[in-house]
Amino acid sequence: MAPIASQPLIATAPPSLWSKFSKFVSENKTLVYSVSAAAFVLVSGAGVYYVVYNQPSTPPSSSPGPDAASEPKSAADKKKAKKEKRKLKKEKEKHDSASKVEPAAEVKSSTPTLEESELPDISEAALSAVSEEARKEYATQYKNAGNAEFRKKSYEKAIDLYTKAIQCSPDAVFYSNRAACYTAQEKWEKVVEDTSAALEMDPEYLKALSRRGTAYEKLQNYSEAVVDYTAVCILSGAPNDPLSASIDRLLQRTGEIKGKELMKTKKPTLPSVAFVTAYLDSFHERPIAPEILSASEGSGDFYLKLGLEAADKKTYASYEDAYTMFDKAVELKADHLAYALEMRATFKFLMADNKGAMDDLNLSILLGPSVQAYVKRALLSTEVNDPRQTSDDFEAAVALDADAPDIYYHRGQLHFLLSEFTEAAKDYQKCIDLDKSYPYSHIQLAVTQYKLGSTSSAMAGFRRCIKNFDKMSDVFNYYGELLMDQQRYADAIEKFDQAFAIEKSQKVDGLNVLSLINKAFVLWNFKQGTISEAEELCKKALALDPQSDIAVSTLAQLMLAQNKMDEALKYFEKQLELARTETEIVQAATFIEAAKTQSRLMEKYPQLKARMNNMAMGA
Numbered sequence: 367m368a369p370i371a372s373q374p375l376i377a378t379a380p381p382s383l384w385s386k387f388s389k390f391v392s393e394n395k396t397l398v399y400s401v402s403a404a405a406f407v408l409v410s411g412a413g414v415y416y417v418v419y420n421q422p423s424t425p426p427s428s429s430p431g432p433d434a435a436s437e438p439k440s441a442a443d444k445k446k447a448k449k450e451k452r453k454l455k456k457e458k459e460k461h462d463s464a465s466k467v468e469p470a471a472e473v474k475s476s477t478p479t480l481e482e483s484e485l486p487d488i489s490e491a492a493l494s495a496v497s498e499e500a501r502k503e504y505a506t507q508y509k510n511a512g513n514a515e516f517r518k519k520s521y522e523k524a525i526d527l528y529t530k531a532i533q534c535s536p537d538a539v540f541y542s543n544r545a546a547c548y549t550a551q552e553k554w555e556k557v558v559e560d561t562s563a564a565l566e567m568d569p570e571y572l573k574a575l576s577r578r579g580t581a582y583e584k585l586q587n588y589s590e591a592v593v594d595y596t597a598v599c600i601l602s603g604a605p606n607d608p609l610s611a612s613i614d615r616l617l618q619r620t621g622e623i624k625g626k627e628l629m630k631t632k633k634p635t636l637p638s639v640a641f642v643t644a645y646l647d648s649f650h651e652r653p654i655a656p657e658i659l660s661a662s663e664g665s666g667d668f669y670l671k672l673g674l675e676a677a678d679k680k681t682y683a684s685y686e687d688a689y690t691m692f693d694k695a696v697e698l699k700a701d702h703l704a705y706a707l708e709m710r711a712t713f714k715f716l717m718a719d720n721k722g723a724m725d726d727l728n729l730s731i732l733l734g735p736s737v738q739a740y741v742k743r744a745l746l747s748t749e750v751n752d753p754r755q756t757s758d759d760f761e762a763a764v765a766l767d768a769d770a771p772d773i774y775y776h777r778g779q780l781h782f783l784l785s786e787f788t789e790a791a792k793d794y795q796k797c798i799d800l801d802k803s804y805p806y807s808h809i810q811l812a813v814t815q816y817k818l819g820s821t822s823s824a825m826a827g828f829r830r831c832i833k834n835f836d837k838m839s840d841v842f843n844y845y846g847e848l849l850m851d852q853q854r855y856a857d858a859i860e861k862f863d864q865a866f867a868i869e870k871s872q873k874v875d876g877l878n879v880l881s882l883i884n885k886a887f888v889l890w891n892f893k894q895g896t897i898s899e900a901e902e903l904c905k906k907a908l909a910l911d912p913q914s915d916i917a918v919s920t921l922a923q924l925m926l927a928q929n930k931m932d933e934a935l936k937y938f939e940k941q942l943e944l945a946r947t948e949t950e951i952v953q954a955a956t957f958i959e960a961a962k963t964q965s966r967l968m969e970k971y972p973q974l975k976a977r978m979n980n981m982a983m984g985a
Contacts, residue, residue, distance in 0.1 A: 485511060488534055498535070505534035512543060521547040538564040542574045549577055557581035569973065570601050576609070588616040588623075592963050597971050617963070621956030628955065629948050634717040636689070637946060638913035639682050639876035642716055646677060648806060649738055649772050658702055666700025673709060680876040682913060689713040696726075704734030712742060718946040720750055737763045737770040748780060756780070771800040775807050782810070787817045805835045809844055816848055824848060839868040843881045850884070855894045859885055879907035883916050890924065900924060915944045922957070935961055 486492070486504045493501060512527035528544040531537070545560035561578035564571050579594030595609045595616075636642055654674060661667035673691030676684045692713060695706035711726035727743040730736075744759035763773045778793030791814045797807035812827030828845040835841050846861030865881035886903040889895030901924045907917040918940045925934035938961060942954035968975060 488530055493534065502535045505531040505537065508534060509540055509543065516547060521550050538567040538571050538574065542571065542577065545577050549580065554581040554584045572598055572601055583616060588620045589963060592616050593967050593970060596967055597974065600974050617956050617960050620959045621952045624955040625948055625952035628951050634719050635946060636685055636716055638911050639680065640878040640880065640911060642685050643680050643876055645716060655702060666695045666698035666706065667702055669698060670695040670700050670702060670706045704730045708736065708739045715746055720746060735766060737767050738772060741772050741776050745776060769800055771797045771804060778810060782814060787814050790814050805838050809841060813844065837868060839865040839878060839881065843884065846884060850888055855888050855892050859888055859894065877910045879911045879914055879917060882907040883920055886920060897924060897927060913944060915941060918944060
């Protein structure tokens with residue numbers, strides 16, 4: 367029903383304030399895969415910590431605090447920062463920052479590098495006869511010799527020498543150095559084996575962690591690679607752009623792999639009731655031919671009539687029935703086959719079956735072109751990134767009927783999407799001139815005027831909408847969004863309440879719950895209420911519309927903010943279930959993987975909990 371946020375595809379509706387927020391949340395705040403971020407959110411109850419958003423424009427800083435770009439404001443703060451910096455420097459020297467691969471730099475020794483013939487005898491008998499201190503000195507000599515061979519890229523010799531160093535006196539550095547040789551040889555299983563041995567001896571050994579992460583990545587064990595890379599970033603206490611980029615890339619890659627697998631078996635489904643209703647209502651109702659209304663039972667036109675009647679009921683079950691009926695009408699080759707194909711294409715479009723929708727629209731237009739078929743194909747062409755076809759179809763629709771308001775409304779939407787607000791305003795005004803009773807063009811014109819900087823015109827436009835369309839929930843909902851954008855939070859909440867009251871008074875099924883989620887957003891994000899109140903509103907929205915992906919996504923965020931990790935994962939799984947397109951599926955799968963990765967991180971490195979607590983609190 368809504369002209370902006372509730373409409374299904376970006377081609378049909380520019381994002382509102384809420385949809386922009388929702389996109390930000392889903393892309394940045396749900397997970398934690400940018401560990402070099404400038405802000406942290408502490409989720410202490412479950413021992414899980416989340417990095418909420420990345421700020422690439424902020425210069426990197428060695429400070430482990432939540433705001434890497436900020437400067438201490440007092441003398442005490444400055445003293446504290448210097449102390450922390452010294453502490454960080456010592457820690458990084460201890461673990462020798464994972465940025466270098468050169469093994470010779472890992473341990474400094476005054477012992478000169480000996481020729482192989484000069485190295486001590488390390489037979490079992492010889493080693494048993496010397497002290498532990500002597501064994502360590504022998505090990506250092508073999509390690510230094512190994513470093514020399516590594517520098518010459520004589521990896522097999524270096525491996526043999528590091529192995530002998532380990533035989534003399536096992537040390538994490540020796541295992542890590544040998545792993546460096548195996549890295550050069552791309553023997554990734556051996557890299558994992560040696561770095562794991564090093565980490566058994568020193569769990570915070572950054573080079574070993576980094577090398578093992580690389581090996582896991584090469585072995586396509588992306589989950590474990592992300593855990594190790596994340597641990598490096600946290601333990602180092604400073605931004606590491608290359609590793610952060612690797613974390614982003616691997617989580618996305620994992621999501622893509624799982625998403626593609628799910629796409630093979632996922633059954634196409636319709637989005638929420640409000641989503642479908644919004645799209646259908648964005649087109650003017652057109653009269654049904656008398657022969658369709660009087661069609662004999664069992665005929666193609668009879669099923670076309672049943673489909674149209676089912677769509678008018680505006681419930682999830684009726685929308686599913688409508689698609690089934692339209693499909694049957696096409697199968698039976700209805701007399702009005704072009705119309706049946708267009709309506710089936712409409713529902714395929716909503717189910718993200720773009721190819722099927724395009725095939726149906728092409729045939730529909732070939733059999734009997736209509737303005738709405740051209741407009742729908744134009745929108746679909748935008749969705750599949752074919753701007754030439756989009757332009758051609760709008761021109762064809764104008765040639766067919768230049769006075770059809772749907773042309774100008776939807777073309778205005780596309781201009782809005784492209785931030786061509788002046789052109790969008792012209793099209794919305796044209797739609798209004800052709801049909802003053804159509805509410806969505808009035809709403810969108812007011813929103814566009816706001817985008818153009820004319821706040822007074824926009825607010826006057828909404829006041830006229832309230833006067834002329836006082837029974838439309840969308841008018842109040844989107845007016846509330848503009849008020850929210852102006853920080854008039856109490857007024858915005860009042861409008862959201864009015865929008866929902868109208869929905870509730872008019873419908874039993876298919877309520878548009880966006881106003882509830884908008885209200886939750888204000889309560890939570892702008893501190894106009896409590897997080898529990900926001901949670902209850904979102905749960906109410908989901909109960910009323912179980913397919914509402916925005917409600918699910920928001921609940922996942924709220925669960926994370928309240929340390930309810932298991933419930934957050936439950937909502938992430940629900941988000942995956944509701945996802946229709948490959949992009950949505952990949953995104954949801956990535957969310958789940960990142961959340962699970964954080965849990966594994968805490969299981970493998972419980973010592974990180976206190977460290978991240980310090981980072982989050984700015985200690």
